Amino acid sequence: MSHDYESRWVYRAKWTYLLSVVGVLMLPVLYTLWISFNANGFGAAEYDFTVFWYVELFKNAEIRTSLAWTVLIAAIVVAITVPMGVMAAKFYQRTRFKVPFVFLMLSPLFVPADVTAAALLVYFKNLNRLVEGLIGVELFDLSLWTAVAGQITWCLPYAFVVILVTMGRFRPEQTEAARTCGADAWQAFWQVEFPQIRPGVFSAGAFVTILSFNEYVRTNFLKGGFDTFPTYLVSYMLNTGMTPEVYAMAGLVSLVSMAAIGLVLVVALRRRIG
Amino acid sequence: MNSVPAVEVDGVSKNYGSVSALKPTSFAVPEGRYFVLLGPSGGGKTTTLRMIAGLIRPTTGRVRIGGRDVTDQPANRRDTAMVFQGFALFPHMTVEQNVAYGLELRRLPKDELRDRTAAMLRLVGLTGFEARRPSALSGGQQQRVQLARALVLQTSIVLLDEPLAALDATLRKDMCFELKHIQESVGTTFIHVTHNQEEAMTVADEIALIAAGTLVESGSPREVYETPRCRFTAEFIGENAVFSGPIVEGALRIGGAAPFVRDAEPPLAISVAAENIDLHLQQPDLEQTLPGTVVDVFYLGFSALLHVEVDGGPVVPVRLLSKELDAGIKSGGRVWLSWDPDHARMHTA
Ligand SMILES: Nc1ncnc2c1ncn2[C@@H]1O[C@H](COP(=O)(O)OP(=O)(O)O)[C@@H](O)[C@H]1O
Numbered sequence: 078m079s080h081d082y083e084s085r086w087v088y089r090a091k092w093t094y095l096l097s098v099v100g101v102l103m104l105p106v107l108y109t110l111w112i113s114f115n116a117n118g119f120g121a122a123e124y125d126f127t128v129f130w131y132v133e134l135f136k137n138a139e140i141r142t143s144l145a146w147t148v149l150i151a152a153i154v155v156a157i158t159v160p161m162g163v164m165a166a167k168f169y170q171r172t173r174f175k176v177p178f179v180f181l182m183l184s185p186l187f188v189p190a191d192v193t194a195a196a197l198l199v200y201f202k203n204l205n206r207l208v209e210g211l212i213g214v215e216l217f218d219l220s221l222w223t224a225v226a227g228q229i230t231w232c233l234p235y236a237f238v239v240i241l242v243t244m245g246r247f248r249p250e251q252t253e254a255a256r257t258c259g260a261d262a263w264q265a266f267w268q269v270e271f272p273q274i275r276p277g278v279f280s281a282g283a284f285v286t287i288l289s290f291n292e293y294v295r296t297n298f299l300k301g302g303f304d305t306f307p308t309y310l311v312s313y314m315l316n317t318g319m320t321p322e323v324y325a326m327a328g329l330v331s332l333v334s335m336a337a338i339g340l341v342l343v344v345a346l347r348r349r350i351g
Numbered sequence: 352m353n354s355v356p357a358v359e360v361d362g363v364s365k366n367y368g369s370v371s372a373l374k375p376t377s378f379a380v381p382e383g384r385y386f387v388l389l390g391p392s393g394g395g396k397t398t399t400l401r402m403i404a405g406l407i408r409p410t411t412g413r414v415r416i417g418g419r420d421v422t423d424q425p426a427n428r429r430d431t432a433m434v435f436q437g438f439a440l441f442p443h444m445t446v447e448q449n450v451a452y453g454l455e456l457r458r459l460p461k462d463e464l465r466d467r468t469a470a471m472l473r474l475v476g477l478t479g480f481e482a483r484r485p486s487a488l489s490g491g492q493q494q495r496v497q498l499a500r501a502l503v504l505q506t507s508i509v510l511l512d513e514p515l516a517a518l519d520a521t522l523r524k525d526m527c528f529e530l531k532h533i534q535e536s537v538g539t540t541f542i543h544v545t546h547n548q549e550e551a552m553t554v555a556d557e558i559a560l561i562a563a564g565t566l567v568e569s570g571s572p573r574e575v576y577e578t579p580r581c582r583f584t585a586e587f588i589g590e591n592a593v594f595s596g597p598i599v600e601g602a603l604r605i606g607g608a609a610p611f612v613r614d615a616e617p618p619l620a621i622s623v624a625a626e627n628i629d630l631h632l633q634q635p636d637l638e639q640t641l642p643g644t645v646v647d648v649f650y651l652g653f654s655a656l657l658h659v660e661v662d663g664g665p666v667v668p669v670r671l672l673s674k675e676l677d678a679g680i681k682s683g684g685r686v687w688l689s690w691d692p693d694h695a696r697m698h699t700a
């Protein structure tokens with residue numbers, strides 16, 4: 078179908094839509110990014126390009142530590158969430174109760190972040206007290222692991238959906254063909270199905286990385302005595318207002334997210350061409 | 352020949368909840384036989400084959416391969432290989448990798464693996480296609496790769512589920528001959544599922560008819576074509592006029608005509624092959640004839656096919672040589688049907 082008979086108004090509406098998406102979603106971020114490279118900071122009459130503020134960031138030991146925590150948590154969350162997403166998607170294909178299962182998997186998206194976070198906080202506190210009473214170890218004290226658990230509830234629905242979409246294109250006959258060739262269930266999955274759903278798994282990994290890297294509310298409630306980059310950024314901002322360092326921190330988060338998305342696009346395009 | 356059957360299906364059934372895909376069924380396939388499961392779609396053929404393959408577990412009954420009970424073994428532990436209707440080649444592997452996959456799993460030495468793969472590709476006529484991806488092959492070539500991938504394992508049984516259904520008619524015919532040749536040359540037991548009777552007749556040593564979850568009857572292609580025992584077989588295989596009617600004084604009455612079959616054991620139906628029915632334009636001087644009206648005339652080249660509505664009876668097919676049409680047979684005309692009593696077959700079920 079060509080667009081030869083498209084109304085001029087539909088055409089204008091499409092462009093308005095596109096421009097407003099770019100204007101509202103992208104421009105503020107790009108503007109922040111732009112300012113973060115200005116030696117004179119926000120509102121200055123002159124623009125002198127510099128990476129000074131970024132260098133300053135990395136000189137700050139607290140920021141370096143918070144970045145390390147963020148990366149560590151993201152790595153753990155990806156390592157747990159992506160395999161969970163794969164398993165959930167496989168289960169979805171087999172279960173007869175598809176609608177309730179999807180609802181269950183996506184339910185973390187329907188609950189406001191602060192409600193989930195507060196609920197988990199109370200839950201872990203009680204669990205901690207209970208377990209401590211039983212075995213004398215504070216197993217569920219707020220820590221890296223409670224923060225990881227909170228983030229997984231948030232990331233898993235996305236990983237599940239992204240992987241499910243790719244898995245839907247896989248033909249189950251191939252698993253059966255592999256089995257009749259002599260493969261056990263694991264070999265059939267790993268050698269035949271996985272190579273074909275790898276782009277989805279990879280995208281899910283990138284997606285979860287971004288989600289984890291940027292997550293604030295749950296992490297802030299559930300972390301132990303440390304800061305991640307977003308929690309550090311927010312408390313810093315609340316203390317000092319929008320200083321050039323805050324712009325650089327925001328810029329850093331944006332750059333990491335864009336890099337992750339860019340990587341997914343490059344991999345996806347390379348596969349399409351290759 | 353070995354007296355132990357290559358495959359023994361013993362009282363095997365499959366239920367999905369309250370749906371019965373296959374009722375308890377038993378049959379045995381002797382070694383080296385080209386065995387075809389033939390029947391209408393939804394009859395339970397695939398279910399049967401997949402239980403032999405070990406892809407689904409029977410609800411009841413046992414499956415034995417070479418005399419050994421394999422009912423509790425999954426597909427990868429059975430001495431079977433399988434060809435699917437389509438989409439079963441691994442798209443991320445080349446043709447050669449696809450064929451070699453099972454051998455890799457068996458950890459064959461590299462040279463032997465390469466030799467056997469090459470020999471198999473030669474057998475199915477795909478030498479030179481080793482480095483291609485399945486997506487760069489035609490439908491027929493893809494099915495050949497699947498066949499090579501199954502045969503290279505040298506299992507004692509090869510299972511084929513509608514292997515030619517996705518191909519166009521001409522190619523299907525050629526591939527039928529080829530399948531038959533290949534099976535004869537390797538001597539492996541083949542169990543082939545199809546809904547296409549011509550395909551079944553071409554390749555089979557033995558045909559088993561399956562419909563509505565029941566094995567109806569089995570026999571050589573010639574037996575099921577010429578002397579079907581069951582009414583269903585007569586309706587499904589070949590082109591037969593099937594008559595049933597009230598039994599009066601131990602004889603079958605069709606329409607208003609004189610009783611047709613007299614037998615101590617009253618049959619439920621009789622059938623006559625379309626080519627064995629004689630057509631008359633005037634009432635012949637015979638004891639048993641059926642009057643009727645020509646409904647359709649199809650000219651098919653060498654032969655012609657008529658549909659004749661018997662007075663008070665069914666519409667039946669009648670085959671003639673095309674030149675017989677010149678006598679003035681046309682749609683709407685009155686005709687009389689008769690046949691040599693030796694050509695009538697009685698069916699009790
Ligand atoms: N997984 C399943 N769940 C429910 N019913 C099934 C399933 N597989 C097959 N059936 C039913 O079993 C019957 C036989 O199917 P099948 O063996 O595929 O027939 P055929 O291969 O002869 O066309 C059909 O009525 C089909 O709907």
Ligand SMILES: [Mg+2]
Pocket residue numbers: 393396397398513
């Ligand atoms: Mg089938």
